[in-house]
Amino acid sequence: MPVLKAENVAAALREGSTARLAQDLPARFVCGQRVRVANINPQDHTRIPRYVRGHVGVVDSDQGVFIFPDAHARGEKVAQRLYSVRFTGTELWGPQGKADTAVYVDLFESYLAPQ
Amino acid sequence: MNGAHDLGGMHGFGPINREPDEPVFHAEWERRAFAITLAMGAHGAWNLDMSRYARERMEPGEYLRTSYYEHWLFGLQLLLTEKGFLSEAEIEQRMRDIADETNAGSES
Amino acid sequence: MFVYHAKLTGCRTEVLSKHKHNEPLPETVLRVKALESLLVEKGLVDPAALDELIDTYETRIGPRNGAKVVARAWVDPAYRDRLLSDASAAIAEFGFTGRQGEDMVVVENTPQVHNMVVCTLCSCYPWPVLGLPPVWYKSAPYRARVVAEPRAVLAEFGYTLADDVEIRVWDSTAEVRYLVLPMRPAGTQDLDEELLAELVTRDAMIGTGLPRSPRA
Numbered sequence: 316m317p318v319l320k321a322e323n324v325a326a327a328l329r330e331g332s333t334a335r336l337a338q339d340l341p342a343r344f345v346c347g348q349r350v351r352v353a354n355i356n357p358q359d360h361t362r363i364p365r366y367v368r369g370h371v372g373v374v375d376s377d378q379g380v381f382i383f384p385d386a387h388a389r390g391e392k393v394a395q396r397l398y399s400v401r402f403t404g405t406e407l408w409g410p411q412g413k414a415d416t417a418v419y420v421d422l423f424e425s426y427l428a429p430q
Numbered sequence: 431m432n433g434a435h436d437l438g439g440m441h442g443f444g445p446i447n448r449e450p451d452e453p454v455f456h457a458e459w460e461r462r463a464f465a466i467t468l469a470m471g472a473h474g475a476w477n478l479d480m481s482r483y484a485r486e487r488m489e490p491g492e493y494l495r496t497s498y499y500e501h502w503l504f505g506l507q508l509l510l511t512e513k514g515f516l517s518e519a520e521i522e523q524r525m526r527d528i529a530d531e532t533n534a535g536s537e538s
Numbered sequence: 539m540f541v542y543h544a545k546l547t548g549c550r551t552e553v554l555s556k557h558k559h560n561e562p563l564p565e566t567v568l569r570v571k572a573l574e575s576l577l578v579e580k581g582l583v584d585p586a587a588l589d590e591l592i593d594t595y596e597t598r599i600g601p602r603n604g605a606k607v608v609a610r611a612w613v614d615p616a617y618r619d620r621l622l623s624d625a626s627a628a629i630a631e632f633g634f635t636g637r638q639g640e641d642m643v644v645v646e647n648t649p650q651v652h653n654m655v656v657c658t659l660c661s662c663y664p665w666p667v668l669g670l671p672p673v674w675y676k677s678a679p680y681r682a683r684v685v686a687e688p689r690a691v692l693a694e695f696g697y698t699l700a701d702d703v704e705i706r707v708w709d710s711t712a713e714v715r716y717l718v719l720p721m722r723p724a725g726t727q728d729l730d731e732e733l734l735a736e737l738v739t740r741d742a743m744i745g746t747g748l749p750r751s752p753r754a
Binding site: 318319320321323324325327328329330331332333334335362363364366378381382384397399401404407408411412413415416417418419420421422423 | 581582583584586587589590591594599633635636637638639640641643658659685686688689701702703704705706707708709710711712713714
């Protein structure tokens, strides 16, 4: 791609570059469904934080279809559905967690399994 | 990867230091590191996930010791050299040249 | 080497150390200069574009954008509904679009729910409405602690919520960017949209604060 020139900066920033894809994919999970996060430890890029791996949450919303970052970091453009998953403080942190706090994490479909 | 960037739930960092009326950038090198990263990103030689993965590959101890734009700078140099835009040798040489010029300037 | 550092960063050195912001190595300053000089020389970077990028985020795009969105949602129920159902489109009505705000979600605070936003893995933040994030948002203590002890973090920022308020922390682990719609402060029924926007702080839209009260 050409060199970014000063006169094109404003338009480039306004335009951005969405990772959302128009492609439709079937949804493996529905809102309200309990899911368990995969316990995987890849040596390369992933967007599953360690603190949710192996934990059980509830699908809060279906965010749509996006570029899957783990593959994208290797230069592959793969479409995958993204969900916002709710975890309670006690699920994540045991006795040190609080039941009146929850963490919502955006997780790709392949990170999740039905519980 | 299980790097130092994956911070959620880690203990021992102490209080959150806030700065009243914080400026957007704290030094000229931060401004330039930020802008060079965005400008080079526009070439399309790498994507945002590659940028993140580059920053994540900083040695964990160094990641925790250094500031945010130093993470960016590390990632930028890694991508520039991996993608063949620059070599480490020419970067090191240019750093020595600039240091020598600066030194000469301050002595005159 | 220290000489270069003092010379190149000038008075900023003092600011950096005062705030315990990790001080850059003199080498860091040199490295940035070397990269810029090489990339400009090879025609890969236009220095005027760098100036334009810096100026955009230093002077034009910042939390005043988000404050306008919040104030509109406070005075216009139809806008609030659009904002909560399709945040990207509703925010684009102001012309606030693009980089790091392509896919927005707005989460609403209520008497029962308080929302907070973080990116534990890096520094994801809704640039078109809030500008670039402050150092604390990108720092290890905030990223490590807010998902585990949000009430303690909020207390550190000076806010204590009632025990029956649920705290929801949104970890921006993908490309969705979150903005908190805070509750409209009491005693503001006579204020117009512009005056209301002045009460909306950056931290209120991250969830580590609340809007200013009109008398404060």
